[in-house]
Amino acid sequence: MKARRLELVAPVLVGVAFLIGWEAVVRINGIPPYILPGPLLVAETLWRDGPSLLGSLLVTLRITAAALLAAIVLGGAIAVLFAQSRLLEISLFPYAVILQVTPIVSIAPLIIIWVNDTFLALLVCAWIVAFFPVVANTTLGLNSADRNLADLFRLYGASRWQTLRHLRLPAALPYFLAGVRISGGLALIGAVVAEFVAGTGGSETGLAYRILEAGYRLQIPRLFAALLLLSAAGIAIFAALSWLTQRLIGHWHESALPREE
Amino acid sequence: MTRAGTAPIIALEGVAKTFRTGTEALAGIDLAVESGAFLSLLGPSGCGKSTLLRIIAGLVAPSAGRLWRGEGELAGRISFVFQEATLMPWATVAENVFLPLRLAGARRAAVASRVAETLASLGLAGFENAYPRALSGGMRMRVSIARAFVTEPLLLLLDEPFAALDEITRFKLNEDLLRLWQAHRCTVIFVTHSVFESVFLSNRIVVMTPRPGRIAADLPIDLPYPRDEALRTAPSYVEQCRAVSAALSEAMR
Numbered sequence: 001m002k003a004r005r006l007e008l009v010a011p012v013l014v015g016v017a018f019l020i021g022w023e024a025v026v027r028i029n030g031i032p033p034y035i036l037p038g039p040l041l042v043a044e045t046l047w048r049d050g051p052s053l054l055g056s057l058l059v060t061l062r063i064t065a066a067a068l069l070a071a072i073v074l075g076g077a078i079a080v081l082f083a084q085s086r087l088l089e090i091s092l093f094p095y096a097v098i099l100q101v102t103p104i105v106s107i108a109p110l111i112i113i114w115v116n117d118t119f120l121a122l123l124v125c126a127w128i129v130a131f132f133p134v135v136a137n138t139t140l141g142l143n144s145a146d147r148n149l150a151d152l153f154r155l156y157g158a159s160r161w162q163t164l165r166h167l168r169l170p171a172a173l174p175y176f177l178a179g180v181r182i183s184g185g186l187a188l189i190g191a192v193v194a195e196f197v198a199g200t201g202g203s204e205t206g207l208a209y210r211i212l213e214a215g216y217r218l219q220i221p222r223l224f225a226a227l228l229l230l231s232a233a234g235i236a237i238f239a240a241l242s243w244l245t246q247r248l249i250g251h252w253h254e255s256a257l258p259r260e261e
Numbered sequence: 262m263t264r265a266g267t268a269p270i271i272a273l274e275g276v277a278k279t280f281r282t283g284t285e286a287l288a289g290i291d292l293a294v295e296s297g298a299f300l301s302l303l304g305p306s307g308c309g310k311s312t313l314l315r316i317i318a319g320l321v322a323p324s325a326g327r328l329w330r331g332e333g334e335l336a337g338r339i340s341f342v343f344q345e346a347t348l349m350p351w352a353t354v355a356e357n358v359f360l361p362l363r364l365a366g367a368r369r370a371a372v373a374s375r376v377a378e379t380l381a382s383l384g385l386a387g388f389e390n391a392y393p394r395a396l397s398g399g400m401r402m403r404v405s406i407a408r409a410f411v412t413e414p415l416l417l418l419l420d421e422p423f424a425a426l427d428e429i430t431r432f433k434l435n436e437d438l439l440r441l442w443q444a445h446r447c448t449v450i451f452v453t454h455s456v457f458e459s460v461f462l463s464n465r466i467v468v469m470t471p472r473p474g475r476i477a478a479d480l481p482i483d484l485p486y487p488r489d490e491a492l493r494t495a496p497s498y499v500e501q502c503r504a505v506s507a508a509l510s511e512a513m514r
Contacts, residue, residue, distance in 0.1 A: 146347060148343045148345065148347040149347055149349065151315075151318075151320050151341070152341060152343075152347065152360075153364065154320065155318060155319070155320065155339060155340075155341055156337065156360075156361045156364040156365065156412075157336075157337060157364065157365070158364045162363075162364055166349075166360070166363070166364075167349070170349065170351045170352075171351075173351070249351070251392060252350045252351045252352075252392050252393075252394060253350070253351075254350075254394070
């Protein structure tokens with residue numbers, strides 16, 4: 001119990017000390033807010049501009065959620081397809097890798113030209129960033145089913161579908177969920193990067209554009225406030241996906257076992 | 262009481278196995294197993310006895326020789342127990358035991374009582390909804406054996422199932438296995454490297470040589486069933502163990 005409390009208190013103390021130090025440095029050196037605003041000013045700006053920024057956050061989150069959903073559905077489907085045929089996997093996997101390692105910043109302009117609908121263009125960009133961990137992890141998981149269990153399925157004359165449904169998919173679930181947790185963060189990053197490149201103004205403006213805009217206008221406190229919201233969103237996504245993982249595999253998987261002290 | 266009938270349930274003729282790596286695991290195995298036998302394959306680690314068991318199960322193809330099984334009749338009536346319990350960690354005890362029946366197309370409700378009876382016969386009543394990780398090694402092995410018996414197999418293959426368990430648990434499981442074998446009247450082929458275990462369980466012991474595995478001796482064990490704890494200190498048991506030990510030493514030479 002004591003260790004648990006320490007786990008909570010220690011990082012909070014570090015955070016508070018950091019904020020106090022930051023505020024002190026800004027005040028003592030008289031740093032102007034357009035270079036570095038103090039945390040108090042950022043908090044004040046967040047309070048004041050919150051409502052307008054929140055609308056933009058919602059736009060970014062919509063793209064993130066859609067991209068993550070597409071990554072889960074399509075990534076999972078691609079992995080299952082790979083698992084059906086080794087030939088398919090070795091033929092297509094390198095292209096998934098190529099798509100993954102090509103910096104999204106460099107292909108985003110093309111996608112934005114090709115895809116007319118802005119939302120869809122941003123979605124495609126975010127999806128490209130997010131889908132790979134799901135594909136790679138789920139493929140690994142589907143191929144990691146216990147060999148002896150697989151033999152047992154063979155002995156009992158299990159069909160391909162039965163083996164997939166009752167052996168390979170459950171065995172892949174922890175891997176899949178680990179992939180989804182990584183993809184959640186990447187989907188947000190992908191959405192932000194795509195918004196930066198697209199630079200869409202107007203009514204349907206994401207948080208990334210608000211950051212650019214604030215930068216151009218030297219509204220640095222507002223920039224920090226937007227950044228803060230973005231981090232909070234990332235943390236919330238990670239926490240939500242961790243909770244989901246615990247709910248889905250907590251009752252059986254080793255990773256979810258409480259550690260003996 | 263002799264249980265061994267005359268008709269063989271499986272027969273091997275000149276079976277050999279060489280792996281792709283060039284390792285020669287088995288050579289010239291001729292073996293006929295009569296229906297109802299409790300046969301132990303006894304030999305040191307790496308003598309190919311596990312490979313032989315997998316060939317009999319149809320999980321591994323022999324490189325040479327012929328395997329005859331009472332096909333048709335045996336289809337879906339072979340069970341296999343591994344050295345590890347090999348359970349699905351995401352499934353409860355009852356779901357793990359239900360698995361072979363599910364794969365055969367049975368509905369859960371239709372076989373619920375059969376699953377429950379099998380669990381009860383292995384002392385697992387009350388653990389239906391437990392997950393494998395909550396069980397001890399011995400209990401997990403009980404689930405594994407329950408899964409093997411739930412299909413009412415004609416041929417039960419066990420690959421050193423108790424090697425990783427402590428002696429107290431192993432002795433108890435030995436007796437339970439004998440009891441189930443007698444109740445189900447199936448044929449058992451049991452792989453082990455323990456002389457004492459093989460003598461306690463079997464009515465026939467096939468001793469194998471180190472790699473490549475060949476049959477060195479084929480010994481009947483004439484001890485009456487049912488066998489229980491008292492047998493472990495009986496002079497007749499010790500006598501048989503001595504004979505089998507001698508055969509094993511001979512095979513190792």
